[in-house]
Amino acid sequence: MKRCIACGAPLWETPLLTLNNMPASAQHMPDASQLGEERGMTLNLCQCMGCGLVQFDCQPVDYYRDVIRAGGYSKTMVELRRYQYKHLIEDYHLEGKRFLEVGCGQGEFLKILEEFPVEAHGIEHxxxxxxxxxxxxxxxxxxxxxxxxxxxxxxxxxxxLSFNFLEHQPDPNGMLQAIYRNLKNDGIGLITVPSFEYIMDHSSYYELIRDHIAYYTFDTLLPLLERNGFQAEECEVINRDTLSVIVKKRSRMEAGNLLDCCVNLKKEMETYLKYLDAWGKRVAIWGASHQGFTLAATTKLGKKAGYIIDSAPFKQGKFSPASHLPIVAPEYFFEHPVEAIIITAPGYTEEIALCIREKFGKEIEVRAMRSNHLELI
Structure with missing residues (x-):
């Protein structure tokens, strides 16, 4: 079963369209001596069952890494690039920044970029x-x-910058990952691809060519960008038939507050357990929940607590992961009493606290996890 070049899901078995006698490529046109051997080919236009991307189910042209532009110097295209550059640089405050055009051909669009107060660089295969x-x-x-x-x-x-290049790629994820890894944190990008909506709206099947192995809509382009670490800042249709997206590199989240919480809670738990030791008090946990399992495994509570109480019969008789505390029914308390109970079931704290008071008496010291600390109930 053939699979999607973008997400790896299967393609629908029945093509959207089968085109016979299609050009094998838009380049390498035959001369008179080659006409006897040159032949068209059959192309199946398919759609992914997962992400919906429309694509040809064949190998790409052999020059898909090269950027060959016939209209790079047209007045329309030059003015369009000037408009895009001006908007990008001014609105995102990119003066003096280092720009890289990924797949720049012979520099048609880089030459225009040199008119602006930025550093213009390019790579070309x-x-x-x-x-x-x-x-x-x-x-x-x-x-x-x-x-x-x-x-x-x-x-x-x-x-x-990437202008009408991604649609040629048999591995769009590889290309986007390469760009992501070579972009500074909070880097910005401008990417354009031909619009498949335009082709559908105008029923212009003649826009299809093997060189463009993928046919993007905003619905398929944006998830692809997001899966590869980019968040869309702006989307627009330009020149009637092209999707244009300004993206920002998504940076890794900072989890310093979670780390601080982990360190502080361990200290708080250790202090509380020392207090229990000083007064000769035994402690149990109420709540065989993921919260209770994590706390028992990552703090000294797992070594100090005698057991975990839980009302769910299917949990009773088992042991907590990592800390290996026995999970018992509430009635277990009467044969193995403790003087303190820590509640680790945030959604049921008040209900459990009331149950403890009614079943075990008001002398039991009850504490519960509230956000990031132990609270006396």
Missing amino acids: NPRLAELARAQGLDVREGFAESEKTCFPGGPYDVF
Whole structure:
């Protein structure tokens, strides 16, 4: 069963469309001597059962790593790039930042970027195109966004640009991971791809070509970007037929407060257990919950407590993971009494505290976990 290039889920068995005698590629056009052997091919346009991405179920063209632009110098495209650059730099305060165009061809769009107060850099897989770019005085090096292990020359960068390149990639995750790993924290990106909505709205099947192995909508592009560490800041349709997305690199969350809580709670628990020892008080836990299991395993409570009380029969007779405390019915208390009980079932604290008072007496010292500390009930 063939699988999605973006999420790995199966493709629907029946193609959306089967196209016969399709061009094998948009480049490498045959000359007169090759016409006798040149043939069209059958292409199946399929859809992923998981993420919904529309794609051809064939191998990509052999030059998918190269950026070949026929319209890079058109007036329409030049003005569009100027508009995009101006908006991106001014609205996101990117003056003086280091930009990298991933797949820059011979530098058609990098040349425009040099009009702005930023550092313009590019990588291009095709050595000939990279040399043509350098001949114009552009900083372009040979490279390709292959996988998360790829290191871009001169990286990491503040901003990345990718213009109508992702749709050529048989491994879009690999490309996006390469970009992510070579982008600074809080880095910004601008990415464009042809719009499949445009093709559907205009019934323009002639827009389909094997070079574009994937056909994105916002519904399939944005989840792909998010799965690879980017959050969308802006989305728009440009030039009628192109999706444009400004993204920000999602940084790893800071969990310092959780670490502080862990350290502080361990100290608080240790202090409380010392107090119980000083007064000769025994302690049990009420609540064979994940909260109780974690507290017993990660603090000294697991060594001090005699057992865990829980009203659920299916838990009784078992032991807590990691700390290995016996889980018992409430009646167990009467044969093995304790002077203190710690409640570790946050959703039922008041109910359990009332049960303790009624069953075991008001002399029992009851404490409960409240947020990040022990509270006397």
